[in-house]
Structure formats: structure tokens, C-alpha cells
Amino acid sequence: MRAFVLASVLILAACGDAGGGVTSDVGPDSDGSSTGGATPTTGDIGTSDTGGSDDSGASTGPAGPLMPDPGDPRYALVDELVQLDGSQSSGAVMYQWDPGDGSGPGPKGPSPVLEVSYAKPGRYKPILTVFDEQGDSLAAGVTITVTHAPSWVPRHSSSVVRVGARVAVVSPDSNEVMIASGDERGFAVERHVKVGERPVTVAAIDAEVLAVVAQDDASLQFLRADGQGGVTQLALPPASRPYGVVADGETLFVGLQATGQLARVDFAGGNPVLEDILDVGPDVRGVSLLPDGRVAVTRWRSRPGGATVWAVDPQGGMVETWSLAFDPQAASDTEVGGVPSYLGPVVVAPTGDAAVVPGLQANVGQGLYLNGEPLAADLTMRAVVAYLDPQTGGEWFDRRKQFDNRGMASAAVHSRFGDYLYVATRGPRTVERVDVFSGDVAGNTFDAGYAPQGLALSEDDRFLFIDAYMSRELVVHDTRVFDEPTPPLARLQIASKEPLSPEVLRGKQIFNDSADPRISKDSYIACAHCHLEAESDLQVWDFTERGEGLRDTHALRGHAGVGDGPIHWSANFDEVQDFENDIRNAFGGSGLLSDADWSSGTRSQTLGDPKAGLSPDLDALAAYLATLTDEPRSPFRAPGGGLPPAAEAGRLLFLSPALGCVSCHKGPRLTDSEFVDPGVPLLHDVGTLGPGSGKRMGKPLTGLDTPTLHGVWRTAPYLHDGSAADLEAVLTDKNAKDLHGVTSSLTPDERADLVAYLLCLDGEVD
Known part of the structure; x- marks a missing residue:
């Protein structure tokens, strides 16, 4: 058998100083060859002609000071015979091995060799104790990583x-x-x-x-x-x-x-x-192959009850639904409850018997209205990895891992034997290495670049490739020094030429960043963690402690910053720079404005003195949002881009004075959102306010800002509190008094036509 020596530094953090003795470093395969998907085995541990053992394996007592040498860390298979060899120790006449499997130390003897097998996967730490002729002893440990093939x-x-x-x-x-x-x-x-x-x-x-x-x-x-x-x-x-x-x-x-x-x-x-x-189902995103021939597909954004993964039989077309449960636990300083969302793809381990799904756990069950607990900056969200069985789809809920001081897990990849999992955290700019056996973080790299969103490993595990999308870099790390503050081996430019202006690029970086303490306390919240890719997370948050109430997240694409008028359901911002208030309060950051500028006049208030022109970074954020002018094309349109017949009939209903839709949803952007006087927005009570609607800037909420209808095909649920699951509910259950358009007189077919039209709205003027 050939020794499998780890090609990366996966062992360094795990080896420790077993028994208070000496540990060994780990290097790549000595010949530089790739081990790829080959089966790991223990190696034949050869004896040295001058190294202190005879042909029988008994020690000959080499000269020199007493120094244990338990050999190199290595991989082995479950139940495979592993030869532990301490013959390279110096000054020893007697040897004692503790195989690290819980059986305890064996007897002392003249042989430096112990053969042992391990019944379960794990990272075992055998300890060699050596004795000299005077009876003095020293101990050292080695790590044996045991996996299934x-x-x-x-x-x-x-x-x-x-x-x-x-x-x-x-x-x-x-x-x-x-x-x-x-x-x-x-x-x-x-x-x-x-x-x-x-x-x-x-x-x-x-x-x-x-x-x-x-x-x-x-x-x-x-x-x-x-x-x-x-x-x-x-x-x-x-x-x-x-x-x-x-x-x-x-x-x-x-x-x-x-x-x-x-x-x-x-x-x-x-x-x-x-x-x-x-x-398959709505909002499909990540795609993975499963060992049984099916294809796993994740739902990108979750509903409050839980997250969804589908297992699709590509031949028969059968679709099985798997669920990742809502976590009901109370938030603490290390974990939060909530629903996993912004799911990445299912990442199956090389052993084929386990899989993980990276994402963000959104604590949407907490808030002063929902449970009496404020939604503080460090309690709002956590980067999360969910573990599941790739055969049955059952989640191992007790293994779900949250990352402290990390807001979103964006990608994951296993080491070639499945014993380590590398996880990118998007806003904090880190990659975490998780020991799969213990579930603990065993090393990480900081400042991986803005918005790392993809990971890959070289075939021998030595090199980790990080797609630092917003730094425009492919970052290459040597995993042998992964748990040390070592600079990357390379930062390669992804784009041949930067396509954005410096200000817009900087704004996009700020939008996606939570590592900057000016933006977020403890790296949890970035703008993109609720608006990834400038979309909506489709969640309803309890913002009562902000002086608001239950609020469904708006999408930002197509709105061009303040291009559609005031910001938010209650029109409580009149410039993008007002997000300084969220940064300093809800995000827990120190702010992009100087404290002097922040405290000047009424600038610390939204709708107060203008903040524009005082902070280059805050202005860059506004510049980036102003570029978000396009709406994704609706898939409900006819193939040529026009309206299908049902939608055309619905358009006529929408324009009908009898329904009154266009009295508020008017003009090319289908909204009358505006300030009628400085700081005084045009609000409408359309009969949807309820106990959870809360207030506006801490004062009574008399109505709501009119949102554009463009893009509603991709932003369910609807209304300010997300209480309408679909557009049919908006027109019926949530409009019993005809305050939101006179829809009670519509026949079911007419309502269907109107919904068909609304689902086609994507920025085009029909």
C-alpha cells in the first residue's frame, strides 16, 4: 500500500499538540501527482537500515536525545489496517501507543509498530510515548483521518x-x-x-x-x-x-x-x-447531480414555513419535494431562528452519503410585533449550512450550522475525501473551513475579496479558487497554510476591462459588503443580504422597532434609486443616502458619514437635511442604485414580447375608469409615488392596513406609497405586509371593500385576464 499524504494543510489545525509532544507538518504528494478521486489508503511504512529497528521491528535503541516521531498524518479507509510506526524516534528503547480510538494506551514494548483499524469515519489522534534507558518519557501525536472510500x-x-x-x-x-x-x-x-x-x-x-x-x-x-x-x-x-x-x-x-x-x-x-x-417549481436556482441519477434543484428564496429542494427524475419527470425546516429557536449571541433562504446548490460529499446547502438563515419570526423581541443587528440573520441525506432528502436538523459574525454563506465545496467543507461568506469576505467530523471551523481566510460567490478546489486539494466577483479577482490560496494569515498565491483579474465607472463599481462593492465596520456590526448585514442581485428576498420583516411595522421587501431592479419616487412602503426616505440611517441603526455600523456631518442640523433624520454630497462612499451607493433601470423580461409575455390575448383583455380592464386602477398606478412606471410637499408623501389607504402594519417613522400610518406594478410577476407575496400570496388574493380577499380598485364586480374570467396582464408588466409600455 502507498501512503496517502494530505495535499493541503487540512491537518494543521486538527493535529494540535497531542499529548503535549511534537506534531508533524503535512505536504503535498511527494511526486506532485494528483490523487483525484483515488481511494485513500494507509501506506506501507518502511524501516530504515540505520533508523533504529531490526528486521523484526524491535527497536535497537538509536543514539541521540529522546525524541518521539509518530510518523506523518495520513488518510485511511474505515476498517483498513493502519500501521503506526515510531521507528524514526531517537533515544528510545521502549514504545507505547494509544491508538486514539478510545481504547486507551497499550502495553510498553520494544517494538515501535502498532497495527490498528478504525471502525468509523473520523479524525483520530494516536499518541506515541517513548521511553529511554533511564525511564524518562516523551509523547507526540499524529492525525489519522479515516473516511469511507x-x-x-x-x-x-x-x-x-x-x-x-x-x-x-x-x-x-x-x-x-x-x-x-x-x-x-x-x-x-x-x-x-x-x-x-x-x-x-x-x-x-x-x-x-x-x-x-x-x-x-x-x-x-x-x-x-x-x-x-x-x-x-x-x-x-x-x-x-x-x-x-x-x-x-x-x-x-x-x-x-x-x-x-x-x-x-x-x-x-x-x-x-x-x-x-x-x-419543477418557483424560483429555481442551484442545480446538482445526485448519486442516484436524479437532479437536485434548489428554490432560491424561501417562504416563511421552510426552504425547498426538489429532486427531479430527468427521465420520468417525477419531482420529489424536500424541505429544510423553519428553525423556531430564540435568537442568542451565537444563533438565530428563522428560515434558510438564498439557497445555493446542493453540494454532495465525495462519499455520496451526505450533502450540504449553503444560504442565509433569515430571522423573520422575530420583532416587537411578532414576538416582543427587537430585531437587533446581530440577531437578524446568520450564514448557515444545512445538512441533508442526498438519497432521501431528509434534513439532519441538529447538524444545521450557523456561522457567528457571518451574514450569508454563498458557496461551498468539499475536500476530495469529504472530511473538510469550504464555505464562502459573501458579505464578510471570508472562506471558512469546516471539519465535517466535528462540525467546527478549522481555519479560514479573511479578505478573500468583495462578494465571494464561487469556490473550486484543485484535484489534489492543494489550491482553493475563490471567485471574488466584486473585486474582479479569481483568488488562489494554498490550502496547506489555510489557517495562517498568509497572503494568497495569486489574484487574477476576471474582467479584461472594468465595465463600470469607478464610482458605480465602488457603490456596488459597498452594497454587497458587510465586512466594513462602518457598514455593519460584526459583519452580519449587507444591503445585498436582503436585496441580493438588487432583487427582493421575498421575506416579510418586522420593523416595528424602526418605527414601522411588518414590511415586505421591495425589489430594487428597475427603480433607478429614487426614479420611482420616495423609498419604502411608507415613503420614509427621499434619497438613497438616507440608508445611512439603516446602516447606523439596523445594521449596527458606525456610518459612512462623519459623525460631525451626521449630527449637523436634521441630517440624522430621514427626510431631514440632505446627505448627498457629504460622503463619497454614500454617494457611490446612490450612483450604483441609480443604474438599476432595467426590469427583467416577464416570461408571461407572448414569444415575440407582446401581450397574449388574455393579457390584452386584462389591459383593457386595467385601463377602465370603472375599476380605477390607473388613478394610482398611472404613467409609464404605473405609480403616483411623489412628495406633494417637502417631506409629505402622497399616501393611500387601500384597506390593507392592519394590527401589524405599525407606524410611519414612529407616527400614525395613514396610508401607503403606491408601488410600481412592473415586475410583480417575480415579487410574490404582495402588499406591504406580504399578506397576499398571489395576485388573485390582492383582488379578492384583500380588497373586500373595493378600496384597492373596484374589483368585486369582475367575473372569475375577468379577474384571470387582469392577473394575466399584471404578470406581463416588466417595464414595457403596452
Whole structure:
């Protein structure tokens, strides 16, 4: 047998100083070869001709000071015979091994060798105690990591992927894929390849060919990593907003977020063909292969009752629903209750018997109205990883892990034997390494770059590739020194040319950041943690302690900052710079304004003295939000982009004076949102206010700002408190007195037509 020596520094934090003695460092495979998915085994531990043992294995008592040497850390399989060898110790005449399995120390004897096997996976720490001729003793430990044999090659959607000896990463803002290569001598960019609009994920079909999802193009783009040939495009359903892609040989699966479907694409012979489209469920996002041949698809944003994962049989079309439960626990200084949301893909371990789902646990059950407890900055959300069985979909709820001082887990990847899990936290800019056996963090890297959103490991685990999207960098770390404050091996530019102005780029970084103490206390809350990709998290938060009430999160895309008028349901902000109030209060940050500027005049109040022009970073945030002018195209429109017949009939109803919709939802943006006097907004009571509606800026709430109707196809639930699950409920159950348009006289068919029209609204003027 050949010794499997860990190719990364996975052992360093785990070895410790067992028994108060000496521990060994860990290096890569000595010949530099890749171990890949090979089966880990213990090695034949050879004896040295001059190292102090004879052919029988008994010690000959080498000269020198007493010094134990328990050998190198290594991997072994469950129930495999492991040879522990202390023959390289000096000054020893007697040896005693404690195999670290709970059985305790064995007898002292002249042989430095003990053979042992381990019945369960784990990180075992055998201790060797050596004795000299005077009876003095010293001890040292070694780590033996025991796993089941890797049986699965994990494949899940990601923004960065290995392709043969190279690594590829998408650049959404510059519409490119960057391809790099390297080794311990250094890494370099090979090329940038232009692809479709807003590439979001990439998959390796084989060692050379890549498939890239261009979300805004609704297409798959195919290219060779070596730069040969051009880019081939396969059109996916219009306005389907594809996201995750994963390859199973020459078969690819693509999640269609806007339509709630899974597309199956055949790439046999290099000719992509759209073979099938399967209905799954709303808001599909991450896509993964499961060991039993099914495809796991995650629902990106969860409903309050729990998170959803679907297991799809790509042949028969059967869809099984798995759930990640709502956590009812009371919030503490280390954990919060709530629902896992913003789910990444299911990440299956190489052993095939466990999987994790990264995300954010949103504490939407807490607030002064909901449970009498304020929603403080450190109690609002936590980065979370949920564990589940990839065969049955059952969640191991007691293993769900929250990360203290981390607000959102955006990506995860297992080490090649499944004993470590690397987790990217988006706002805090870290990557955490979790010991899967203990569940503890065993090393991390800080300042990984703005908004890390994708992770990949080299085949031998030595190099970790981090897609630091908003730093425009692929960051390469040597995992052998992962738990030390060591700079990365490389920072490679993802974009060939920065597509945004310096101010807008800076604003986008601030929007996505929670590591800056000016923005957030203890790195928990970033703007993007409720508005990832400038969308809504589709959650309802209790903002009673802010002087408000239950508030459904608005989407930001299409609103152009203050382009639609005042901000929020109660029109309590008149400039984007008013988010300084949320930063200093709800986020717990020290603020982007100077304290002197903050305390001057009425500037510390929203709707007070203007904050614009006083902080370059606060103005940059406003500049970024002002660029959010586009609305994603609605998948409910006709293929050519027009209105289908039912929606056209609904449009006529919408415009009808008898219904009165356009009395408030008027103009191109379908809103009358405005300030009628300085600081005095136009509000309407449409009969939806209730006990949980709370106040406006601590004063009575008399009405609500009119939201635009553009984009309602993607923002359910509806109304200021999220109390309407769908548009039908808005028109019926929540409008019993016809205060929100005169809809009681509509027939069921007419209501269906009106809903069909509303679902088509996406910024176009019909």
C-alpha cells in the first residue's frame, strides 16, 4: 500500500499538540501527482537500515536525545489496517501507543509498530510515548483521518469550475469567461472569452469544453478552454432567466429561474440540442447531480414555513419535494431562528452519503410585533449550512450550522475525501473551513475579496479558487497554510476591462459588503443580504422597532434609486443616502458619514437635511442604485414580447375608469409615488392596513406609497405586509371593500385576464 499524504494543510489545525509532544507538518504528494478521486489508503511504512529497528521491528535503541516521531498524518479507509510506526524516534528503547480510538494506551514494548483499524469515519489522534534507558518519557501525536472510500464525483452549479488543468470563472458585468492555469510555481490568466449577456454559472463538459449560462440572453454558450474555435450558442426559452448548469457527461441540466423549470440539453457530438423541459417549481436556482441519477434543484428564496429542494427524475419527470425546516429557536449571541433562504446548490460529499446547502438563515419570526423581541443587528440573520441525506432528502436538523459574525454563506465545496467543507461568506469576505467530523471551523481566510460567490478546489486539494466577483479577482490560496494569515498565491483579474465607472463599481462593492465596520456590526448585514442581485428576498420583516411595522421587501431592479419616487412602503426616505440611517441603526455600523456631518442640523433624520454630497462612499451607493433601470423580461409575455390575448383583455380592464386602477398606478412606471410637499408623501389607504402594519417613522400610518406594478410577476407575496400570496388574493380577499380598485364586480374570467396582464408588466409600455 502507498501512503496517502494530505495535499493541503487540512491537518494543521486538527493535529494540535497531542499529548503535549511534537506534531508533524503535512505536504503535498511527494511526486506532485494528483490523487483525484483515488481511494485513500494507509501506506506501507518502511524501516530504515540505520533508523533504529531490526528486521523484526524491535527497536535497537538509536543514539541521540529522546525524541518521539509518530510518523506523518495520513488518510485511511474505515476498517483498513493502519500501521503506526515510531521507528524514526531517537533515544528510545521502549514504545507505547494509544491508538486514539478510545481504547486507551497499550502495553510498553520494544517494538515501535502498532497495527490498528478504525471502525468509523473520523479524525483520530494516536499518541506515541517513548521511553529511554533511564525511564524518562516523551509523547507526540499524529492525525489519522479515516473516511469511507470516495464513490462520487461532486457536480453542482458554480461560477467557477476546474476544466482539465485549467480553471474557468464567469464575469457577469463584462460578459466574459476568464480562463487561467498554473501550479505551485505561479498562476496566470490565459485568456478572456466574450460570451452572452450576464454569464452567471459555468460547467465543464469534459477536460476542454465549457458550458456557460448567459442569463440575460437566455442561452447556453459553449467554448473550448484552450481557446480553439469560437463560441456556440443554444437558445433557451425566452425570458426564462436560466441560472444553474451542471454537466453529466454530454448531458446538461439548466435551471430556468423565471419559469420554474429544468432544461435537459444533449451535447453529443458537440452539437447542443434542447431535449426536454421539466416543470419543477418557483424560483429555481442551484442545480446538482445526485448519486442516484436524479437532479437536485434548489428554490432560491424561501417562504416563511421552510426552504425547498426538489429532486427531479430527468427521465420520468417525477419531482420529489424536500424541505429544510423553519428553525423556531430564540435568537442568542451565537444563533438565530428563522428560515434558510438564498439557497445555493446542493453540494454532495465525495462519499455520496451526505450533502450540504449553503444560504442565509433569515430571522423573520422575530420583532416587537411578532414576538416582543427587537430585531437587533446581530440577531437578524446568520450564514448557515444545512445538512441533508442526498438519497432521501431528509434534513439532519441538529447538524444545521450557523456561522457567528457571518451574514450569508454563498458557496461551498468539499475536500476530495469529504472530511473538510469550504464555505464562502459573501458579505464578510471570508472562506471558512469546516471539519465535517466535528462540525467546527478549522481555519479560514479573511479578505478573500468583495462578494465571494464561487469556490473550486484543485484535484489534489492543494489550491482553493475563490471567485471574488466584486473585486474582479479569481483568488488562489494554498490550502496547506489555510489557517495562517498568509497572503494568497495569486489574484487574477476576471474582467479584461472594468465595465463600470469607478464610482458605480465602488457603490456596488459597498452594497454587497458587510465586512466594513462602518457598514455593519460584526459583519452580519449587507444591503445585498436582503436585496441580493438588487432583487427582493421575498421575506416579510418586522420593523416595528424602526418605527414601522411588518414590511415586505421591495425589489430594487428597475427603480433607478429614487426614479420611482420616495423609498419604502411608507415613503420614509427621499434619497438613497438616507440608508445611512439603516446602516447606523439596523445594521449596527458606525456610518459612512462623519459623525460631525451626521449630527449637523436634521441630517440624522430621514427626510431631514440632505446627505448627498457629504460622503463619497454614500454617494457611490446612490450612483450604483441609480443604474438599476432595467426590469427583467416577464416570461408571461407572448414569444415575440407582446401581450397574449388574455393579457390584452386584462389591459383593457386595467385601463377602465370603472375599476380605477390607473388613478394610482398611472404613467409609464404605473405609480403616483411623489412628495406633494417637502417631506409629505402622497399616501393611500387601500384597506390593507392592519394590527401589524405599525407606524410611519414612529407616527400614525395613514396610508401607503403606491408601488410600481412592473415586475410583480417575480415579487410574490404582495402588499406591504406580504399578506397576499398571489395576485388573485390582492383582488379578492384583500380588497373586500373595493378600496384597492373596484374589483368585486369582475367575473372569475375577468379577474384571470387582469392577473394575466399584471404578470406581463416588466417595464414595457403596452
